[in-house]
């Protein structure tokens with residue numbers, strides 16, 4: 652379990668452990684001190700995101716962009732809180748935008764996933780969306796942050812490649828819980844599509860692989876992910 656409120660991944664890039672390293676958010680800070688936040692964890696995580704921000708020496712006024720990988724309650728749960736503190740709306744892939752605005756996660760694909768989606772507590776507080784993102788879009792975040800649409804887990808699920816630092820945030824396209832693995836099938840809108848689209852991650856260039864669920868890989872990250880994907884060809 653990480654003890655610091657933020658873990659440095661590369662110059663200007665931090666992971667925010669929101670539930671040990673089982674649930675993570677991320678911070679990107681530009682040379683001019685502008686801050687981008689990515690993923691807000693659970694309903695109770697918003698406060699931890701803001702605490703991590705102050706721990707790295709930044710404040711709410713430095714935040715100029717807030718982003719989500721997708722509209723699930725363990726990623727968008729703290730979104731309303733952070734939107735209020737920063738006065739900003741979220742950037743999220745267009746296909747998950749409505750889910751963020753309404754606080755209603757997209758349905759799971761399996762019978763169990765659909766059942767779980769109806770349980771109380773799987774929704775989250777609606778949050779404003781200011782940017783509907785598209786695949787391949789490069790956001791002007793310290794050296795460029797590329798939106799990599801990896802649908803399946805949810806229709807608008809996106810991974811993010813920070814080109815300046817060589818950090819890839821897989822989001823829920825891949826987990827690293829004990830080892831690199833697929834996300835939980837019951838929570839995927841389309842599990843087959845999840846497995847298919849994750850293969851675009853094998854083509855990207857990065858040094859550090861960071862996960863919304865699990866600790867980062869700093870050594871042979873690209874090789875390990877490519878090996879996992881090669882073993883798991885659909």
Ligand SMILES: [Zn+2]
Pocket residue numbers: 721723726804823838
């Ligand atoms: Zn998810």
